[in-house]
Amino acid sequence: MRAHRLMRAGIAISILLVSLSLVNVPRAGAQAQRIVIRFGHVGFPDSLFELTAQEFARRVNRELTGRVEVRVFHSSQLGTDEDMIRGVRVGALEMFLPSTIMSSVDDAFGVFEMPYIIVNRRHMKAVAEHPDVKRNLLEAQALRGLRLLGVWENGYRHVTNNVRPITKPDDLRGIKLRIPRGVWRQKMFQAYGANPTPMAFSEVFSALQTGVMDGQENPLAQIWGAKFHEVQKFLSMTGHVYTPAYPTAGEAWWQKVPPDIRLTIKRIAEEVGDYARAQGERLDNSLVAEMQKANPKLAVNQVDKRAFIAASARIYDDFAKEVPTGAALVKLIQSLTPR
Amino acid sequence: MDAVVEGRESLRAPRPSVLTRLYAGFALIVEIWCALLMVAMALIVLLGVWYRYAVQRALPWYDEFAEFLLVWLTFYGSVLATRRGGHIGFETLLDYAPRGVRRALLVVADLVVLAIQGALVVYGWRLVQAASFDTAISLRAVRLSWVYAAIPISGALMFAIGLPQLVWRAMGRQRP
Numbered sequence: 332m333r334a335h336r337l338m339r340a341g342i343a344i345s346i347l348l349v350s351l352s353l354v355n356v357p358r359a360g361a362q363a364q365r366i367v368i369r370f371g372h373v374g375f376p377d378s379l380f381e382l383t384a385q386e387f388a389r390r391v392n393r394e395l396t397g398r399v400e401v402r403v404f405h406s407s408q409l410g411t412d413e414d415m416i417r418g419v420r421v422g423a424l425e426m427f428l429p430s431t432i433m434s435s436v437d438d439a440f441g442v443f444e445m446p447y448i449i450v451n452r453r454h455m456k457a458v459a460e461h462p463d464v465k466r467n468l469l470e471a472q473a474l475r476g477l478r479l480l481g482v483w484e485n486g487y488r489h490v491t492n493n494v495r496p497i498t499k500p501d502d503l504r505g506i507k508l509r510i511p512r513g514v515w516r517q518k519m520f521q522a523y524g525a526n527p528t529p530m531a532f533s534e535v536f537s538a539l540q541t542g543v544m545d546g547q548e549n550p551l552a553q554i555w556g557a558k559f560h561e562v563q564k565f566l567s568m569t570g571h572v573y574t575p576a577y578p579t580a581g582e583a584w585w586q587k588v589p590p591d592i593r594l595t596i597k598r599i600a601e602e603v604g605d606y607a608r609a610q611g612e613r614l615d616n617s618l619v620a621e622m623q624k625a626n627p628k629l630a631v632n633q634v635d636k637r638a639f640i641a642a643s644a645r646i647y648d649d650f651a652k653e654v655p656t657g658a659a660l661v662k663l664i665q666s667l668t669p670r
Numbered sequence: 671m672d673a674v675v676e677g678r679e680s681l682r683a684p685r686p687s688v689l690t691r692l693y694a695g696f697a698l699i700v701e702i703w704c705a706l707l708m709v710a711m712a713l714i715v716l717l718g719v720w721y722r723y724a725v726q727r728a729l730p731w732y733d734e735f736a737e738f739l740l741v742w743l744t745f746y747g748s749v750l751a752t753r754r755g756g757h758i759g760f761e762t763l764l765d766y767a768p769r770g771v772r773r774a775l776l777v778v779a780d781l782v783v784l785a786i787q788g789a790l791v792v793y794g795w796r797l798v799q800a801a802s803f804d805t806a807i808s809l810r811a812v813r814l815s816w817v818y819a820a821i822p823i824s825g826a827l828m829f830a831i832g833l834p835q836l837v838w839r840a841m842g843r844q845r846p
Contacts, residue, residue, distance in 0.1 A: 413807075417818075420800035421793075435807040475803040505726065512807040517730045528728035529808065 366588065368401045371409030372428040375556035379614060380428055380576065381405045383483050383607040387578065390599045399592060419581030420476040430485040430576040431513055436475055438654045439468055442661060444515035445650060446643040449573035450668050452608040457667045459604060478580040480600035483607035485550055485574035487615065490567045491559055492546025496632045497567035500524060500642040509535050509547040519646050539563060551618040560622040566631045571639060697753045704746050711739040731808035738817050745824035752828045773842065780836040787832055790825025797821060
């Protein structure tokens with residue numbers, strides 16, 4: 332009898348505990364009036380991503396006080412880019428900031444992987460605002476569950492390594508170079524003669540430190556945020572690729588947002604693009620000196636860009652061959668080059 | 671011979687039931703599958719190292735696919751762990767509880783776990799659908815929904831293992 336009573340008490344306590352743990356769920360839904368936007372990105376606290384996302388949050392929260400609240404989560408807290416692509420589709424978060432990864436969603440984004448296609452930031456702005464690019468590239472992703480709201484910046488990529496200063500493609504020969512996953516970056520550095528290896532961003536620092544990799548390539552703001560300059564001897568200003576970043580919402584969630592709020596968010600996302608490019612320019616101008624201050628042994632050199640452009644011709648051919656809209660897209664972007 | 675005298679049980683172990691043997695066979699298949707995944711992962715990583723250092727032309731796909739295999743190994747391995755009761759548990763309290771309470775608590779725990787396994791199936795399936803647009807980055811022929819399918823499949827397998835365990839436990843038997 333005693334055991335029975337104890338058993339009943341045990342069951343009662345367990346049920347109580349389980350139901351207590353569920354109490355949080357309805358409370359979150361009660362404030363349906365205010366829309367909370369969880370905004371994830373992979374940049375570290377010092378990165379351009381964080382700077383830009385915070386600026387976006389500040390402007391949205393000011394203009395839509397009480398109606399919308401943007402919360403930024405840096406350092407991949409809500410997952411890697413690959414996780415977040417699926418996350419915004421199922422509603423695990425509302426917005427994120429993909430860059431290179433978009434070329435795995437739609438081949439056409441590979442156009443921004445083409446070396447030296449974006450001449451400067453004014454050029455990028457002209458491309459981002461062109462109606463064909465907006466319609467066929469950005470807005471077309473709604474079919475795949477992603478709503479691209481604007482074009483921000485990841486930045487101009489440069490090569491760092493521990494073997495020798497890189498001034499022409501041939502200097503890359505035999506260098507074990509870490510690259511992010513992606514077909515075009517791989518093809519490009521193989522064409523230059525390097526030995527490019529994909530590796531997760533979080534592993535790069537120790538790989539460079541222990542000599543598993545000789546070098547890597549990233550925008551200065553990412554190199555600075557991840558402190559690669561502390562374990563590298565040479566920084567070569569190749570500027571081989573300009574990677575945009577795209578503030579992106581889940582399409583299913585976006586369609587549920589009231590139209591006037593959608594308009595405001597979209598406008599702010601586009602305006603912050605200018606802020607991102609201005610901050611990117613500022614960081615490019617200041618970070619090399621900062622890095623040399625942090626590591627006096629870091630040697631910085633300029634490169635023969637013409638030699639790199641000449642070595643890149645094959646990639647453009649491959650891109651035009653493999654991606655149906657590729658050739659037209661390349662032509663359009665090149666036609667927007669500012670004089 | 672096998673006749674059971676009142677108050678005494680046969681010393682010979684009872685013949686396992688069809689269901690028990692079915693589950694044993696099924697566990698063996700999952701075990702072999704996990705071993706294959708493990709071996710494949712080791713081979714791919716070694717191949718990646720070989721190509722990077724010896725051939726000097728790194729494979730573009732090795733790290734992505736090693737990662738996929740690790741994910742699969744985790745999910746199918748947890749099916750095996752469910753079968754063997756090898757998942758992490760906090761048992762100190764149970765050891766002190768009287769038998770009736772212990773049984774009740776175990777049944778409640780099983781119910782919670784079963785609910786989570788059900789959630790793995792439902793939400794895993796939604797993730798599979800969300801991934802249906804995407805392909806692996808290094809090999810575009812590989813659909814990511816195949817990779818994500820491990821979540822609902824392993825959830826369903828664990829559910830299939832957990833359900834009879836729960837029934838047996840609720841009926842007061844120790845092991846299936």
